[in-house]
Amino acid sequence: MFGQGKSKELNILVLRDADVIAESVRSALAGAAPEERPGLERAVALIEQAAAASDADLRIRWVHERLAAAGYEGPADSVEAIKVLRGAVPGLSLLSAVRLSKEAAAHRP
Template sequence: MSLFRKPQPLAVLVVRDAPDVVAALRSALETAPDAERPGLERALALAERSAGRPDAELRGRWVRGRLDAAGYEGPADAVEAIKVLRQAEPGLTLLQAVTYAKETAATEG
């Protein structure tokens, strides 16, 4: 057993559909009748804002969702939160759970 192990990759991947949604909304806006334009413009603004969110924020929302579902309401980077997260997602390593917990705490703070 080596003390110097290669770091594990993060297990939670962020899937971003937002660029496709933004492109589809822009396309729809080009041919939209006047009555539909305000709604499409608002939807486009929301989709563009969502597309700009960093991966750490999206992972933080994922972690908070797992913690909330387990009934945990405390700080995301507490030892108990990490324990709850690993019980909710048994495939996470301790390092991954700690990393996600810190990201979540940073985005909530």
């Protein structure tokens, strides 16, 4: 999801393969038995909803997931949160951690 360029700043690369997954589920839906259709229709709807998320939404979720995985429950833009993010992602620059944490704090899920 991320990498570093020459400037040592975080370059976010958001990978999206929901469209491929949705097409696979739609294909399964086309040949599904009547009792399988409701579950597959719900799966398609959920996949389409996930595919509609913006890049910012995905970055924000990523930050909150890293903080939660580390057991951190405070504000996403605190000094401690930035330390947690940098500890969870070796090589994450201070500038990138601050930018990500500020974005995440502004849009608490």
